Amino acid sequence: MGDKYIEEIKAVDGYVWNMVMSNGYDCVFGADVSDDSIWFYHAYRRKGAGTVYNKIPPEKLPPKTFTKFKELLYDFVVSEEQESYDEQLRLDAISAEVKERGSFVRTVHMTFDGERKSKCFKLYEHPDKENVLLGFVYDISFAIDHDWMTDEYARLGFIENAEKILTELPIDKERYSLVYTNIKGFKAINDLFGEQSGDMVIFQTRDMLRTLLKPVIMGRLENDHFVLITRDEFLSEQVLLSLTNQTYNEGFKQYDFTIRCGIYRITGRDVSVSKMVDRAKLAEKSGLDNEGHSHVVYNDDVRVKYVKQRVLISDMNKAMELGEFKAYYQGIVDAKTGQIASAEALVRWQHGKLGMISPGEFIPAFESGGQISALDRFMIEQILKFNMDRAKQCRLIVPCAVNLSRIDFYNTSLMDYLVDIYSNNAFATDYVRIEVTESAYADLEKNASDYLNRFKALGVKILLDDYGSGMSSLSTLENFSFDIVKLDMGFIRKIGIQNNAEIIIRSTIELSHALGATVTAEGVETKEQLDFLRNCGCDYIQGYYFYKPLPEEEFAQLMG
Ligand code: C2E
Ligand code: CA
């Protein structure tokens, strides 16, 4: 760099000097709004594909007006952005925006030698010269394309580069798949051990995926989600299964987690990479209810299920208006007396066209569609109304539990509503209990789980649902004092069949009692199961052996 320019740059201010010295800048220029003239403090040209930069002496640059400079670059701008580039990068428009906002910033995508680049144009008012804008052009392709943490591609970088790689891969001769991954239990790790441990789990996952799946390209989409393309031969059942048994170790900290995969088999070049990612993600999500699975391959069933979920989501509002949702009540009995001690409210949807749909089908849809909290609020209102009406008639009432989804704890209006009724309505506190599943609790971030502490402090009974079905059982019990632990149906099924399950049931009941909680066994269907549970000191029994979920009127009759 010649002395003349150094002097000139230094004269502007040290700030500009620093800018120029940082390699990311392609050029720094001044543009005079009054006569369209432009001069360069410094300009770089990239040499080949590497990161070496070449200085271009300013006098060799042909354009001496801003307009010419802009026109020179026009041909490099990707076609879909040429029009807006032309319109927005006018000196008068830029100047107006700088006056209004203090700066002008636009990212323009350009192609140089077939390589797509993201160029950021930033202009400010010149600190000393009137009517002059100080401009910087810098390359942010790396920042946009790469994930700073794992050094893999970020979303955009992955999609663009995968698109390019696919044109070169012999996909007609060899079989390839796109894999989307999800770390099950990731939030719990962040919560229990802190974000740094969470980051280590991300690194561990990246290393596992790199070693086991040998990707031709890989990226991190966000949080705990990676996406990669690999040959099908590396996606054997055995490899995928080994991904499900991960352990994170750090000093005395230890945590088991699972890497689950959604797989899209690449069959041709007609599907865009971003669509492949959507489909692999869909496949992974569609396996949510199937806890033990290691992977789901995308196929038409996944799509049909997805389409059906979309239909259910779009039907929801109308169904609510038409009163198609009904609260059913399942009586829960005292194990000693066999008397109904409480109930669980379970939603049913009598769909106008599709008939009765089970919550297992529409709850996940509403969770992803965002309507779940409206439905759960409806259920709470139903329980309140049902019990209050009966109380007015001086009929027997029992506490009734509502199921809350993980999503509900992030819905401020539902949480405000609950805080409100629990603070102001003693009846609600006594008769509307909250059930939260073990896996939902494990995934709750701190401020969301604080709601449970508030409700508990107000005297509400909190139940831990599906206990033993997830992976974080003991730490869940450690972290929150649940009033009632509901033993997952999976264990009850094994009574009389598997000795280990019986031992676990017995000790879980003891453990819960020692922690000050009572225990409800779910899904009790036989006399044998009942006898065993009674013998273990189980407090409450829920299941078809006593009562099935009943419509409100029938449950009312049952209670007398
Ligand atoms: P859950 O909370 O574990 O509810 C217990 C499920 O077991 C219910 O299924 C119930 O009908 C069934 N069940 C009860 N006793 C027995 C038995 O002896 N044998 C067998 N095989 N099953 C029994 P359901 O009603 O289909 O609900 C499924 C899940 O949907 C629930 O599981 C709950 O997670 C969710 N859900 C239901 N209603 C609501 C709701 O209002 N809001 C939310 N967020 N979730 C709900
Ligand atoms: Ca439940």
Ligand code: CA
């Ligand atoms: Ca349950």
